[in-house]
Amino acid sequence: MYTQAMDTAAREGHASASGLAPTEREQRFEARIAAGEYVEPKDWMPDHYRRTLVRQISQHAHSEIVGMLPEGNWITRAPTLKRKAILLAKVQDEGGHGLYLYAAAETLGTSRDEMIEALHTGQAKYSSIFNYPTLTWADVGVIGWLVDGAAIMNQIPLCRCSYGPYARAMIRVCREESFHQRQGFDALYAMMSQGTQAQRDMVQDAVNRWWWPSLMMFGPPDGESTHSEQSMRWGIKRIGNDELRQKFIDAAVEQAKVLGVDLPDPQLKWNPERGHHDHGAIDWDEFWRVVGGDGPCNRDRLAARVRARDDGAWVREAAMAHARKRAACDAAAQAA
């Protein structure tokens, strides 16, 4: 899908943008965004818009890839064959999401090697949530319910992102994420409704540990968000961090009642005037510590990714050697 987007010739009116004075070009770009048009790879765009997208899309891709690790940790220990098959498929989906997203970011002129290098050297971020450990099987269910649930809430508006390749990738990703969320809920519901007291306690313990980090996934409060204002003006983000977090909390409260678990926030209470749930204070110091590299699993996560890249070097080299031989054969066949 990205290849098609890249092959699309710059459309009439946009192709000629390079002949315009810089301010006029920017005004025309802003007008297109205001009119709700999609920006495609060959269209003119301000450098800052391009850099913002590369930053966000590559971080999103890294999150999907690093996000395979906490759940991957349970594939060999899933309680039944059915749960193992589901988990394998889910983790594989996350890998696929990472690949679509790297491909979408590549359309902006940054190579995959550059993006991966930025992750491995700690220059690029990935979602804070994946720096927490998965201690029990219930953590896998809670990741599906809360982490994928938060991801969907955040990502549905990205299906209307002004950059076409990102928006199109998000449509497919969101469909799969919604299955992921339901499978997590289903795994927890099985333990809560048919399990032993020990299993119900295990679910509650996992909810207690993942609830606050899930709320942090939406990013800092709007007042402290560096990029929100500009990203919303450009139609990259459609809804602010706080509004999305609130929508997620309101939805999760009702789902928690169905599951029969408590959310670990004594201040969580319906506020009829606001039409939303009030909630307790989020520990933003913890968030910045984790984002800064000092969470419970940051070092392990990065080390696992670097090791995977090193271990896979021979596969990449073999594929390149094969491609070179193939090209030489094709050239010889054409010359004959």
Ligand code: BYC
């Ligand atoms: N973790 O100005 P702000 C998944 C950074 S994976 C780490 O509000 P922005 C899944 C932010 O980057 C889903 N860093 O930023 C996979 C910025 O730093 P830089 C992942 C965070 O970009 C496997 C600074 O804080 N989803 O679904 O306007 C299994 C200031 O923030 C975080 C995405 O990536 C964080 N939580 O808004 C299961 C969605 N929050 O870059 C599930 C796409 C903020 O200036 N991304 N920061 O150094 C977004 O929607 C936005 O980038 C964010 C942040 C809402 C995350």
